Amino acid sequence: MARGLWNELLWAVGVGSEFDNISPVQVAVRTVVIFLIALVLIRVGKRRFMGDYTAFDILLGLIVGSVMARAVTGAISLVNMIIIVVVLMGLHWLTATISFYWPAFERTVENDPRKLIEDGKVIREAMEKSKISDDDLLQALRERGGVEKPEDVKTAFLERDGSITVIPLEKGQDAG
Secondary structure (H helix, E strand, O other), rough: HHHHHHHHHHHHHOOOOOHOOOOOOHHHHHHHHHHHHHHHHHHHHHHHHHHOOOHHHHHHHHHHHHHHHHHHHHHOOHHHHHHHHHHHHHHHHEEEEEEEEHHHHHHHHHHOOEEEEEOOOOOOOHHHHHHOOHHHHHHHHHHHHHOOOOOHEEEEEEOOOEEEEEEOOOOOOOOO
């Protein structure tokens, strides 16, 4: 039974078939498989790679760009390109919708914010986990918080999208 299921899966993604000979259903299944693989790869990657974009935004941009380039060069048919893009947009919408209504799913596909500074003290463990150098942190403090040193910060977070949010101490308030 397992072998039969495996063979069905191989057929579903069109393994061993020339791209011109796979059915629209196989194109759609192949698109779902590639989407999931790419999502895992981006999700495992570090947040800093993504900048201010979500994993889904980057994933969609990479795959759609690649697919459209293949359609332009004739490596895939225009019909197959349209199928792939429509399936990808549907997956993007479905993932966003499920994330909105099911917080447990959202936590599996999105990072939680990570506190980098609390009451003027840098949290070294969080910095190491996030692969953020002191220079990177100081740059974010200047750019986003208008402060020059961690001692002038109430809290700073590495947000889910990879940006750093800085909440400066209020005037006359001491850290810690």
